[in-house]
Amino acid sequence: MLSTGGAIAAIGVMAVVTFLTRALPFLLFDRGNTPPKIILYLGRVLPPAIIAMLIVYCLKDISFLQAANWAPQLISVGAVVALHLWLHNNLVSIFGGTVLYMILIQAVF
Amino acid sequence: MNRKALSAAFPVTVPVLMGYLAIGMAFGFMLQAVGYNFIWAFFMSLSIYAGSGQYLGVTLLSTAASLGTVALMTLLINFRHLVYGLSMLEKFKGMGWRKFYMIFSLTDETYALLASAQAPVGVSPRDFYFAIALLDQSYWIIGSVIGGVAGALIPVNTEGIDFAMTALFVVIAVDQWKAYRKHLPALMGGLVTIVFLLILGQWFGQQQMLIVSLGVIVLFLLVLRDRLEEKEGTAC
Numbered sequence: 001m002l003s004t005g006g007a008i009a010a011i012g013v014m015a016v017v018t019f020l021t022r023a024l025p026f027l028l029f030d031r032g033n034t035p036p037k038i039i040l041y042l043g044r045v046l047p048p049a050i051i052a053m054l055i056v057y058c059l060k061d062i063s064f065l066q067a068a069n070w071a072p073q074l075i076s077v078g079a080v081v082a083l084h085l086w087l088h089n090n091l092v093s094i095f096g097g098t099v100l101y102m103i104l105i106q107a108v109f
Numbered sequence: 110m111n112r113k114a115l116s117a118a119f120p121v122t123v124p125v126l127m128g129y130l131a132i133g134m135a136f137g138f139m140l141q142a143v144g145y146n147f148i149w150a151f152f153m154s155l156s157i158y159a160g161s162g163q164y165l166g167v168t169l170l171s172t173a174a175s176l177g178t179v180a181l182m183t184l185l186i187n188f189r190h191l192v193y194g195l196s197m198l199e200k201f202k203g204m205g206w207r208k209f210y211m212i213f214s215l216t217d218e219t220y221a222l223l224a225s226a227q228a229p230v231g232v233s234p235r236d237f238y239f240a241i242a243l244l245d246q247s248y249w250i251i252g253s254v255i256g257g258v259a260g261a262l263i264p265v266n267t268e269g270i271d272f273a274m275t276a277l278f279v280v281i282a283v284d285q286w287k288a289y290r291k292h293l294p295a296l297m298g299g300l301v302t303i304v305f306l307l308i309l310g311q312w313f314g315q316q317q318m319l320i321v322s323l324g325v326i327v328l329f330l331l332v333l334r335d336r337l338e339e340k341e342g343t344a345c
Contacts, residue, residue: 002173013176014183015156021187022215025194043192048285049298049326056302058275080279091131094276101272
């Protein structure tokens with residue numbers, strides 16, 4: 001666990017970086033300059049690549065040596081995808097997948 | 110604050126009210142589960158104000174991540190905000206000091222409302238936008254504080270609740286998958302990360318490999334530009 005000061009510093013960094021990512025387009029392009037095409041291109045294709053990257057990052061502790069180390073994660077990810085395709089409701093998908101995962105790791109595996 | 114603008118904005122924000130109370134509560138609940146009470150939830154929602162960013166924050170706080178990791182992960186998860194800003198340049202023009210707040214509060218949901226909502230006759234669009242942004246953040250703060258308090262009162266075995274962050278990313282990915290015609294960026298992003306983070310990361314350290322993965326992904330996207338650009342063109 002972080003010290004109180006350490007936690008405040010981490011939250012400060014998150015706040016500053018979040019604000020900067022939101023402010024950057026305004027800092028760069030607010031004086032009427034049109035953004036270079038290459039930036040617009042990256043702005044369009046990078047988000048799906050980054051989300052895929054973050055999903056892999058979240059699942060990085062999976063190991064295929066034991067069922068308990070991969071089955072709960074992969075079953076729950078499958079459930080989130082299925083719920084989301086079925087009902088198109090962010091909250092139901094996130095909540096359903098998380099509760100399933102909690103049940104799987106606490107009671108099944 | 111102009112009351113007329115607030116009462117015009119409120120009905121528009123009702124879907125976000127529902128969503129933010131629920132996701133905010135889950136955030137406060139998770140934060141309490143890793144040992145940070147509702148006061149922390151309040152200040153995080155006040156100062157950071159980012160749905161997925163704060164879910165990530167719970168994990169970063171609970172694993173005592175280094176400040177460098179915190180900065181990098183926050184940058185990655187918020188990268189899509191760059192695109193939002195680009196399309197709000199015109200809308201926020203001439204808002205004076207309130208523009209600072211509009212930029213700070215540009216979350217996915219507020220962006221979605223601002224992109225589509227029209228100010229009713231008799232209400233200044235600038236007051237209307239500002240009221241939407243302000244109401245949305247107040248829902249988020251209220252939700253996260255309620256979640257924090259509930260987490261302290263209700264004893265639940267919260268082991269595994271951090272999966273909510275994975276679930277959130279999966280939901281975003283499914284939505285993107287449907288919105289984009291070309292799936293190469295997503296597939297390539299996942300594959301590159303598997304190779305660099307999971308395989309090479311065993312030897313070179315996973316934090317370093319995350320940055321390398323990002324670099325390789327950008328490189329691939331630049332190389333593939335001709336192929337992706339002509340077909341993606343109007344897809345989003």
